[in-house]
Amino acid sequence: MIAIDTNVLVRVLVNDPQAEDQCQLARDLLMTNKAVWVCRVVLVETVWVLQSTYKFSKNQIVGVLEKLMEHPGIHLEDAAILDSVLTLYSATNVGFADCLILTNAQHKQLVLHTFDLKLSKVHGAVQVGK
Numbered sequence: 001m002i003a004i005d006t007n008v009l010v011r012v013l014v015n016d017p018q019a020e021d022q023c024q025l026a027r028d029l030l031m032t033n034k035a036v037w038v039c040r041v042v043l044v045e046t047v048w049v050l051q052s053t054y055k056f057s058k059n060q061i062v063g064v065l066e067k068l069m070e071h072p073g074i075h076l077e078d079a080a081i082l083d084s085v086l087t088l089y090s091a092t093n094v095g096f097a098d099c100l101i102l103t104n105a106q107h108k109q110l111v112l113h114t115f116d117l118k119l120s121k122v123h124g125a126v127q128v129g130k
Contacts, residue, residue: 001035001075006045009038013046013064014054030073038068039077040100047096062090081107094118 004012004026011019011026030036043065050056050064068074069082076082081103089099098119105112105124112125120127 001037002029002033003037003039004029004042006042006049009042009046010049013050016054033073035073035075037075037077043076044097044100058090061096062086078104088122092118092122094122 007022008026008029010016011023012030014023016023047061047065050061056064065082065086069076069079078085078100084106085096085099085103088094088103089096092099094102098114098116102112102119102122102125112119113128114120114125115128116125117127119125120130
């Protein structure tokens, strides 16, 4: 098994005409390795890049993440809770990273305390100072 970083994962996911050679190298890397590990930080960064650079919609991002979860050769950190993260992300106006943070806290049966107003309105989170 190998681990990949955000740049490699994004190149696998996006046909970037500015980086055709890197896209092909990244895809070849995945094809020649039977198992690839992706940590949660890479997932958070990938969502950010897909939104900010490639202007993916939330629905497109959810679709990409679902395909990654289903891929037999891709092993995602926190895979057991990613369904819950995606459900929360799809149903709220909270960002992916915050959904991951909240879901991790809930998984540990903790209440998340935050200054983030949007996040504090989601079940399982409370606003600090209220």
